[in-house]
Amino acid sequence: MNLHEYQGKEILNSFGVEIQRGIVATTPKEAVEAAKKLTEETGTGWHVIKAQVHAGGRGKGGGVKLAKNIKEVEDISSNIIGMDLVTPQTSAEGKRVHQVLVAEDVYYPGDSEPEEYYISVLLNRSTGRNMIMYSTEGGMDIETVAEETPHLIFTEEIDPAVGLLGFQARRVAFNLGLSGKAFKEMTKFITALYKAYNESDASLFEINPVLKTSDDKIIAVDAKVSIDDNSLFRHSNYEQMRDKREENPVEVEAKEKGLNYVDLDGNVGCMVNGAGLAMATMDLIKQAGGEPANFLDVGGTADAERVEAAFKLILKDPSVKAILINIFGGIVRCDRVAQGVIDAYKNMGTIHVPIIVRLQGTNADIAKKLIDDSGLDVQSAIEFQEAADKVKAVLS
Secondary structure (H helix, E strand, O other): OEOOHHHHHHHHHHOOOOEOOEEEEOOHHHHHHHHHHHHHHHOOOOEEEEEOOOOOOOHHHOOEEEEOOHHHHHHHHHHHOOOEEOOOOOOOOOEEOOOEEEEEOOOOOOOOOOEEEEEEEEEEOOOOEEEEEEEOOOOOOHHHHHHHOHHHEEEEEEOOOOOOOHHHHHHHHHHOOOOHHHHHHHHHHHHHHHHHHHHOOEEEEEEEEEEEOOOOOEEEOOOEEEEOHHHHHHOHHHHOOOOHHHOOHHHHHHHHOOOEEEEOOOOEEEEEOOHHHHHHHHHHHHHOOOOEOEEEEOOOOOOHHHHHHHHHHHHOOOOOOEEEEEEEEOOOOHHHHHHHHHHHHHHHOOOOOOEEEEEEEOOHHHHHHHHHOOOOOEEEEOOHHHHHHHHHHHHO
16 A cells, blocks of 8 residues: 555654654645644745655656745645646656645755765565665665666665664664764664564655755655555554555455456456466466456456456456456356356446456366357357467457
8 A cells, every 4th residue: 555755754753753844735725824834833934845646756747846935835736736747657647636745845054965865665575574775876766876876775684583783774874974963863763764664564665865954864855655455454544544546446446346456558358266377367368469458366256246346347448358267166166157257248238348268177167068058259268278379369
């Protein structure tokens, strides 16, 4: 589950991480009130107006602006709220901005120059350990840094048996070139950041930039946070942060119906039981010359109602040119699935794309006969290769 910047900062701050303070606003009037309140609380004279969408690169798309007075706060927020923000991480249509974060200016003058760093915490899947990735090149796309100056990216792996150790936090501060007060502040920052990541059951904490202010404070200026969906039963307060407006509406609908669905850019819809078989089916489609339009796991109870719901989700995608149903009848009986397909087809009326049904396992022979005798425009298959050949034929 992805969070907005302001929500990620709330979690960070609850674990003692210093953040750039801000107030969320949904209208220009609220933005002005937020700016006035921030000035009272922090003394800031300038304000940063940030679009709140689930996408990086907001500044490049015009979603982050500096306001030097209250009039500019109103004007800038008026332009950003309601805009379709296009960034390198959105589609060409962009994402509609429903709210902005009015934040304090933390780039104030002082005894030293402000410096920006990149810091993230995530799982290193190759080692099965959490990892802190960091760089002196904050404020830039980390992909660009990795490609052009990989020697400027450092990593610190944490042994899950002992957690983050003090010397590791100090090593991060040392590799970032800090000393004195800033060194101590960064050590505290890293310790609190890892605690936040670990105890919130996050899959990603990315802060770009982390700022060393002119008076040597260490502050999270941004926050990209993803929480592991499977842990939300432990964090009811995080569940309430979900913004469904930012999510794919078809995926939201699928979740409400108890289906595991991921939207993809392809032309063959998939309906499968079991995640492993679903991945193999996507490979099968690619080998047949197609591209999977979705990942859809209907689970072990593929009755008519569930199959019909899956059909409707797949057919919401106008790019779908064929549908491949691939069911292995281990727990579920193939004949029940076949009857579910037939009933769903009849309930929906004519489906204007070819359907290939591959059923293997318990009562597969009965299932094939049901499909073949149904009189519907549905092709049955038994073997994997047979299903692939039929997909290839309908696409050509």
